[in-house]
Amino acid sequence: MREQVDVVIAGGGPAGSTTASYLAKAGHKVTLLEKAQFPREHVGESLLPFCYPILRELGVMERLERRFVRKPGVRFVDVDGRSQTTWCFGHVIKGPEALSFHVRRAEFDNVLLENSSRLGVAVRQRTKVTEVELEREGGGVLVRSVDDEGVAREHEARFFVDATGRDTFLAGRLRTKRPHxxxxxxxxxxxxxxxxxxxxxxxxxxxxxxxxxxxxxxxxxxxxxxxxxxxxxxxxxxxxxxxxxxxxxxxxxxxxxxxxxxxxxxxxxxxxxxxxxxxxxxxxxxGNYSYYSESKYGDRYAIVGDAAAFIDPILASGVYLSIKSAQLVAGAVGVQLREGAEAGRAAIDAAYAEINGAYKLVDRAIHLFYNPVSINFAQAGGAANLLHEEHKDALAAGHYLLAGDFFANHKKYLEFIELLQKPKTYERYKKLVVKNTSYDTATCGYDAEAVFGAIMDEAEELAGAERSAGAERSAGDDPAS
Ligand SMILES: Cc1cc2nc3c(=O)[nH]c(=O)nc-3n(C[C@H](O)[C@H](O)[C@H](O)COP(=O)(O)OP(=O)(O)OC[C@H]3O[C@@H](n4cnc5c(N)ncnc54)[C@H](O)[C@@H]3O)c2cc1C
Structure with missing residues (x-):
């Protein structure tokens, strides 16, 4: 069996579904092949505020707001519990984006994938991509898949997108995967x-x-x-x-x-x-932590999300890095499909310059976190708030980084991080900011109702279900019933 489409995407996680949805919205014919049956469990549940505009553009915001817990910020705590710092997104982001989300990934990923189908993507679940030919004479790519009933299919496409997550389908085959x-x-x-x-x-x-x-x-x-x-x-x-x-x-x-x-x-x-x-x-x-693919794109393929790179999740950056890369890559692939190879190549080069810049920035910020002689996010109490006082620009950077401003402004933040790595600057910063506890904040000012809204208490819900199952069982055991 063989089909012909514009783009075949392997993997239906956030990176794959987002790429597919943007391409379908632009009028392209897209097939997405996913080896699992959704909903499926996945680690990575805390999202960044910068996801907001993408989720809104995809048209899923209403469903997310009804279903998921809201996240006003991040608190870093030292293991002994003596120091802690609360970074509130609302300090630098105004409007609804100041409240991000914590999600059950099984449900979140399913919302995104169902939305791809709604937008016209042909989604085939329980179908694994097994092979891809990227160098075919006459152009295009040939993708081979097999479903869980053993039915093999071939898919001809003008472009292939690998969004297979930590399975790293293409990086494995091209031997371009490198560890951090x-x-x-x-x-x-x-x-x-x-x-x-x-x-x-x-x-x-x-x-x-x-x-x-x-x-x-x-x-x-x-x-x-x-x-x-x-x-x-x-x-x-x-x-x-x-x-x-x-x-x-x-x-x-x-x-x-x-x-x-x-x-x-x-x-x-x-x-x-x-x-x-x-x-x-x-x-x-x-396990299988922190790697990148040396090559992330070619004339007829692109790799997005965890399939391209994965960095330690300390900044809760994975989903945002994946869906933002997916949005940029979908835009560039659209240019290639509409305007041809030359314009396409320039657009993809530009997209990956931004994507690589974002990953580099996140990598540097993570090293900052693990560097014992540099900034300690838990002890940066003053920094979190002083930025609203006399050191607005330099210190707002910390908040923006934790909110996900990795892409368009990555150069600016890289400079900020370089500055903090210098022992002399850091000493000055520490004296002025870190040791100044008068700016500490304990709360972002939201109550449980604003954050959990109408979401049921799962512990109580389960306990209720267990109680009634127990009652049914004992009623069933009763010879008089
Ligand atoms: C311990 C840990 C904690 C994390 N915490 C966070 C967090 O708090 N916040 C956050 O934003 N991120 C977090 N992440 C990262 C986040 O989970 C990932 O960055 C995100 O899931 C990447 O999305 P993706 O679509 O690239 O990959 P995935 O979500 O993994 O999706 C890939 C899909 O491809 C499918 N697939 C694989 N191979 C094939 C094939 N051959 N054919 C067809 N389909 C295939 C898989 O079944 C899967 O559904 C965390 C990660 C880890 C490991």
Missing amino acids: RDLDRAALSTHWLGADMAGGIDEGLLQIVYLGGEKKGWIWVIPVARGRISIGCVLNHGYIREQKAKLQEQGVEDWQEALYRQELLSSPFVARVIKDARVAMPLAFN
Whole structure:
């Protein structure tokens, strides 16, 4: 079986569905092949405010506002709980964008993919891309797929987009995948029900607890629903290996579970949050951290999202990097389809100059986070607020970075980061800003109603369902009934 379209896209996560939707909106014939059946679980639940304009353009904002928890900012906390800084998007972003989202990815990704179908994309789920010929005589590409019933198909297209996420379909085949060795981390994560929501979780803040030292790690606490919290722990691989050996020597059977709990309990803040909570799903282990593809595009292909690069998720940047890249690439591919190879090449060069700049900026900001002699986001209390006083421009940069201003202004922020890396400048900055606690803020000023709205309490909902299932069972057991 063979079909002919303008563009074939492999992968239906945020990068693939966004590329497909923009191309379909521009009138192109698009087929998207996704190996899983949605909704499917995925890690990466906290979004940045800069996603907002794209989600609005895609036409999904109303559904998101009805379904997901709102996120007014980020709080960085030191592991001992002594220092913390709350960065509120509302300090620099006005209007509804100041409130971002925390999402259940299974549902969020499904909303985006269903929306692609609505816009005219031919979406085939349970269909895996197995091969692609990029150098065909006479132009175009040939993509081969197989569905989960074993039916093989061929798809002829003028352009191929790889959005296969951390499977890195093309980078694997082209042998262009390279690791960021200095960001060699892995994450352990799961959801909790019935957690203690006090201390900023009830205000929708993403909380990041910095573990410091040899762990080079941190913990995320994300309220994904009322009463349901995602908690993940990111650790250096070297430390994980060492702890694994230690725990196994002690006879611990499930070392991942033991390590996860050990790290969570090392933070008094997280220990309190989970004190009376229970785990809601199996623990996930995400390794294969931080890599990039040396080549991200060619005459007839482009790679977007995690398939092109993945960087440590400390800034919660992945979904935004993916959908913004997808928007830029879709625009450039549209130029190629309409105006031909030469105009297309110039447009794709320009799109990737911006994309590569954004990834470089995020990479630098992440290194800043892990650099013990540089800025500590948890101790930058003054910085978070002083920027509204006499140091507006320089310090607003911190807020804009955490909100996702990575693309158009990446050069400006790169300069800002370079400045903070210089010991002398940093010392001055520390004296003036970091040690000045008089600017500390404890809240972004939102209450639970604004953040959780009409979203049900999942812990209570589940407990209710369990109670009524129990009641039904005991009624069924009753010989008199
Ligand atoms: C531990 C961790 C925490 C994170 N936290 C955050 C966060 O808080 N905020 C944030 O924004 N980001 C976060 N991220 C990053 C975020 O999850 C990703 O950047 C985002 O999912 C990338 O989207 P994507 O569409 O490129 O890839 P994906 O969402 O992975 O989608 C790729 C799709 O391709 C499909 N596929 C793969 N191979 C094939 C094939 N051969 N044929 C057909 N289909 C195929 C897969 O089934 C999948 O559905 C985190 C990541 C990790 C690992």
